[in-house]
Amino acid sequence: MPTIRRVVLDILKPHEPKLATFTEKLSESEEIDGVTSKLVDIEEDVRTIRVTIEGEDLDMDTLEAKISDLSGSIHSVDEVSCGEYIVEDAWLTDR
């Protein structure tokens, strides 16, 4: 059965919890092997962050629930990698 191994999400969140706390809490989920978050934009009340999540078998609903619990809101799913291994896209990595 195909499994989601990596997703890249565009997330809107309040200033709190801080980016480090947000990323740390997200990485505590059992299904998640690693998370990288990057600040994209800061507005008066909110921040836009780009979050890359990797795991053996990611479930989008669980991820969405976890992100919502951390006060985040998924704006868009920008990348998804599925299958036996992650296929690096040269077009994406060269950008």
Added chain:
Amino acid sequence: MNPKERIAGIRRVLGKEDVRSLARRYFVANGFDGTLTSIGVVLGAFMGGNVDNGLAVIGIGLGAAIGLGTSGIWSVWEIERAETSRELVQLESAMMTSLEDTQLTRDFRNEQIVLALAAASGPVIGVVVTLIPFLFEGVFLSMFQAVLLSIGLGVLLLAGVGAYMGLISKQRWYVAAIRMGLAGIVVAVISIFLPG
């Protein structure tokens, strides 16, 4: 939320400098009120001449502690609830989504608890400390000695808080201590010269 999660949540918000700073302000401001009120109550009871035993002074003082403690916890709870509700509405509007039952709202609630407790504990500690000498009235202290010791403890407590604030604000701690301690002496002097 179970008690274990609540304690973990409270520990998390205590890690935030802005929460600690606000809690300190409430604690010190209300503790200042409590200590000065207690000095006034103690002197009023003594100078009035109607109170002749330490336990009666403790009873009057504890009444003040209950009033000030309740005032602290109630007012700060309501103030913080209004402030966080306003902030939440603003955030939900910016995020275009509900933030109900999220980490953010749980943190808001835990912050409310911490701040309300800080606001209540300040005056209670201030009053209780200044009432301690009256436990020993009639044992090895006279009423007059207990009053003097009570005022002394109140002034020392205020000076201690002043010194602490002086240290955290990188000012001369002894100047801050004298400034705060002086308030206790001023209240005592005014109480002595009040008619009746």
